[in-house]
Amino acid sequence: MSGPAGFPPAARAIQKGDRRALARTITAVENGDPAAVPVVRALYPATGRIPMVGLTGPLGVGKSSLLNALVGLLRGQGKTVGAIAVDPSSPFSGGSVLGDRIRLERRADDDGVFFRSMASRGEAGGVAASTREVARLLEAAGFDVVFVETVGSGQADVAIREIATTSVVVLVPHLGDEVQTLKAGLFEIADVFDVNKSDLPGAELAARDLTELANMGTTRDNWNSRVVRTSTTTPSGIPELWEAITAHERFLDETGARVAGERRRLAAEIAGRLRDRVGRDVTDRLERDTELRRLLDQVVGRKVDPWSAADRLYRDWYRAR
Amino acid sequence: MSGPAGFPPAARAIQKGDRRALARTITAVENGDPAAVPVVRALYPATGRIPMVGLTGPLGVGKSSLLNALVGLLRGQGKTVGAIAVDPSSPFSGGSVLGDRIRLERRADDDGVFFRSMASRGEAGGVAASTREVARLLEAAGFDVVFVETVGSGQADVAIREIATTSVVVLVPHLGDEVQTLKAGLFEIADVFDVNKSDLPGAELAARDLTELANMGTTRDNWNSRVVRTSTTTPSGIPELWEAITAHERFLDETGARVAGERRRLAAEIAGRLRDRVGRDVTDRLERDTELRRLLDQVVGRKVDPWSAADRLYRDWYRAR
Numbered sequence: 001m002s003g004p005a006g007f008p009p010a011a012r013a014i015q016k017g018d019r020r021a022l023a024r025t026i027t028a029v030e031n032g033d034p035a036a037v038p039v040v041r042a043l044y045p046a047t048g049r050i051p052m053v054g055l056t057g058p059l060g061v062g063k064s065s066l067l068n069a070l071v072g073l074l075r076g077q078g079k080t081v082g083a084i085a086v087d088p089s090s091p092f093s094g095g096s097v098l099g100d101r102i103r104l105e106r107r108a109d110d111d112g113v114f115f116r117s118m119a120s121r122g123e124a125g126g127v128a129a130s131t132r133e134v135a136r137l138l139e140a141a142g143f144d145v146v147f148v149e150t151v152g153s154g155q156a157d158v159a160i161r162e163i164a165t166t167s168v169v170v171l172v173p174h175l176g177d178e179v180q181t182l183k184a185g186l187f188e189i190a191d192v193f194d195v196n197k198s199d200l201p202g203a204e205l206a207a208r209d210l211t212e213l214a215n216m217g218t219t220r221d222n223w224n225s226r227v228v229r230t231s232t233t234t235p236s237g238i239p240e241l242w243e244a245i246t247a248h249e250r251f252l253d254e255t256g257a258r259v260a261g262e263r264r265r266l267a268a269e270i271a272g273r274l275r276d277r278v279g280r281d282v283t284d285r286l287e288r289d290t291e292l293r294r295l296l297d298q299v300v301g302r303k304v305d306p307w308s309a310a311d312r313l314y315r316d317w318y319r320a321r
Numbered sequence: 322m323s324g325p326a327g328f329p330p331a332a333r334a335i336q337k338g339d340r341r342a343l344a345r346t347i348t349a350v351e352n353g354d355p356a357a358v359p360v361v362r363a364l365y366p367a368t369g370r371i372p373m374v375g376l377t378g379p380l381g382v383g384k385s386s387l388l389n390a391l392v393g394l395l396r397g398q399g400k401t402v403g404a405i406a407v408d409p410s411s412p413f414s415g416g417s418v419l420g421d422r423i424r425l426e427r428r429a430d431d432d433g434v435f436f437r438s439m440a441s442r443g444e445a446g447g448v449a450a451s452t453r454e455v456a457r458l459l460e461a462a463g464f465d466v467v468f469v470e471t472v473g474s475g476q477a478d479v480a481i482r483e484i485a486t487t488s489v490v491v492l493v494p495h496l497g498d499e500v501q502t503l504k505a506g507l508f509e510i511a512d513v514f515d516v517n518k519s520d521l522p523g524a525e526l527a528a529r530d531l532t533e534l535a536n537m538g539t540t541r542d543n544w545n546s547r548v549v550r551t552s553t554t555t556p557s558g559i560p561e562l563w564e565a566i567t568a569h570e571r572f573l574d575e576t577g578a579r580v581a582g583e584r585r586r587l588a589a590e591i592a593g594r595l596r597d598r599v600g601r602d603v604t605d606r607l608e609r610d611t612e613l614r615r616l617l618d619q620v621v622g623r624k625v626d627p628w629s630a631a632d633r634l635y636r637d638w639y640r641a642r
Contacts, residue, residue, distance in 0.1 A: 037628070044626040259621060266620050266627055267607040273631035275600035278639055279592045285641065286588040299587050300580065305365040306587060307358070310594035318599055320606065320638040 011042040014141050019114065022141050026116055029133045040133045043140035048262055050139050051249045054164030055149040061172045062196045063149050065232040066241075070147065071113055073238050079145060080112040082138030086131055086150040087119050114138060128162050132269070135163050161189060162265055165258065166248045168192045168241070171210070173202035190214075190225055191248045194241055198229035221257040223248060278318055332363040335462050340435065343462050347437055350454045361454045364461035369583055371460050372570045375485030376470040382493045383517045384470050386553040387562075391468070392434055394559050400466060401433040403459030407452055407471040408440050435459060453484050453590070482510060483586055486579065487569045489513045489562070492531070494523035511535075511546055512569045515562055519550035542578040544569060599639060 013021035028036035055063050064085070071081050118131060131148060138146045148163055160167055169190040193210045195203050207229050214225040226244040230237035252258035285292045295312065298304040304312075334342035349357035376384050385406070392402050439452060452469060459467045469484055481488055490511040514535060516528045528550050535546040547565040551558035573579035606613045616633065619625040625633075 041626050041628055045623040048621075048623065263617060263621050267604060267617055269627045270607065270617070270620065270630045270634065271600050271604045273627060274603050274634050274639060275596045277631065277635050278599045279596035281641060282595050283588060283592045286591065296584060296588055296591070299591065300369075300584050302366040302369065305362050306590045306594060307362055309591045310598065313591065313595050314598050317641040318595060318639055320602060 006042075008039050008042050010039045011140075014039070014043065014137060015046065017111075017142060019111065019141075022114065022137060023116075025137055026134050029130050029137070030118060032130075036133070040136060043136060046140040047136045048139075050143070051145050051245065052135055052139075052163050052165045053145065053147045053245055054160035054167040055147060055170060056160050056167065057170035057196075061170045062232060063170050066170060066194070066196055066230060066238075067147055067149055069230075069232045069235055069238045070242060073242055074145060075110065075112055080143045081145050081147065082114045082135075082141070082143035083116070083147040083149065084131055084134055084138070085115070085117045086127060086148065087117055114141070114143065129272070132163050162268060165252060165261065166191045166245050168194055168245065170194045170196050171206065172197045173200045173206045189219075191219060191223055192241070192244045193225060193227045194237075195227070195229045197231060197233075198237060199231045199234055203229055221252070221255065221261065223251055223257070282313060282318070327363075329360050329363050331360045332461075335360070335364065335458060336367065338432075338463060340432065340462075343435065343458060344437075346458055347455050350451050350458070351439060353451075357454070361457060364457060367461040368457045369460075371464070372466050372566065373456055373460075373484050373486045374466060374468045374566055375481035375488040376468060376491060377481055377488065378491035378517075382491045383553060384491050387491060387515070387517055387551060387559075388468055388470050390551075390553045390556055390559045391563060394563055395466060396431065396433060401464045402466050402468065403435045403456075403462070403464035404437070404468040404470065405452055405455055405459070406436070406438045407448060407469065408438060435462070435464065449483050450593070456484050483589060486573060486582065487512045487566050489515055489566065491515045491517050492527065493518045494521045494527045510540075512540060512544055513562070513565045514546060514548045515558075516548070516550045518552060518554075519558060520552045520555055524550055542573070542576065542582065544572055544578070603634060603639070 010021050010025055014025060025036055025039050027033075029040065055067060057063055067083060067085075071083065074081050116134060118127065118134065135146050135148060148160060150160060167189050169192070171193065173195060193214060195207045195210065197203070198207075207227050211227045214227055218224055226247065228237055228241045228244050230241050232238075252261065282292075286296050287293070292313070295304065295309055299306055299309050331342050331346055335346060346357055346360050348354075350361065376388060378384055388404060388406075392404065395402050437455060439448065439455065456467050456469060469481060471481060488510050490513070492514065494516060514531045516524050516531065518524070519528075528548050532548045535548055539545055547568065549558055549562050549565050551562050553559075573582065603613075607617050608614070613634070616625065616630055620627055620630050
């Protein structure tokens, strides 16, 4: 890491609370602008300490309203909050497919909240990486808690797994009957289940079913997932939801699971960065290097299959020393 | 590649037209079952010759009905057709988010059509790879044309780019006004634009706008994208759509662009396979190798950032010889 002399001014500005510098750097991250990299890297030592709370669940369960309510609660306690909403977007509209989605209430006069929406267009995996960097920027900017809200989908789940210290899965009562059909994998990533819209009929049953299911096992850290009920219209259950989240955060600290999780996430990040680098490198060589061009010719000519070609490249060129 | 002695029985069965063997192998591919690999590999020499037509576009433009109509046309010409529909799916429902989507009419009594729906759950990039293998299986099974239909989204676009020889983007008239906001990237991947539901008002205008936009440049192969209009209710324009597709396929053969495209796609596939292998390898080593564990400790302890760690791994361990 560079010394103080090399510390980018934007990084310093972000740490001093300059919201415009923060917003500009986030935009640079989102656009894949290489100018963002030294800023995020310089701020890396200031990260890895706060709760990063993932909120995921199907469309229409009210995640955005819930996030609003949580932000209200935390602001009332004097905590500052950063929030990232990852939207599935269509390359056709250039925008979000969730046009009618309830947006986080802008609190323009409140410097203690920072909300950013990120579109998940572009390369698979790219959103997860960008979201992680933005979450780091928010932590470095001094927010006490960061939320990452996504619609449950393959790509978004990856984003959550690579970032969140506590994962909340939000459901609604009428999903209660179908709870048994939920994929087991989902349960493993949920530290807290929230039955939102719990003023609707069936909420109690849904919560009971979820509790039963949650009791059938633990998360990979041996945490027993909590089940809570909330309503943002009544409103009710918001403090209980936050208490379930902080209970999990305390568990992480008390058991050493926080460091273990951080290790897992960082190992995945490093492997991803190395993988991408090797991928770019070999793509370039397949075009320029005579020997590799010949190998590619053989694959195009159906003399060698792509599996064998990759094996050969690995064995002769890219296997670890 | 293995000689005739090692040729898997399932591969032979698929080439002989055994549809149950085909369906079983596709399921194995979809489940990531390693037993599928030798079968797909053995059939690789029998691939790379037929039109692989990608159909993409926003939800609700009638891609499935269009696919039905194209299948009808081609069956009338005596051509056999394989079709893959890639569905965005939710891990919450375990199924498709397009519950009301019009499915390809089952033609149970027609051995000349084979339809398969694939859910895009799971790892980012996984769908693209599976879809490519399934498309290869369909070609090896003897189908004259293979269609891959997806909803335009980040992940699905990757699937199309890695498979299709001709990409069709389907739109509808009321999107005409918004055509200027379409991302430039989309135009680069479309060989044919189809204004579907062209019995609706505004179809002519939409087609004119698209033509204007298409005339502003060419695809990467120097092809001038064609614009056609179709309606599946009237029906009209289906033969013209197919003619536009085959015109592009002839262009690929006449200019050498087919081989160039195949080369690009195969280079990307090989790079992807190598990248994944290196990624698995380094993930494993970060857990087991003493030196790499120490490096990861330093990253967790914020002494080294993940970028530097990946650089060091690349430089000292994984850089090509």
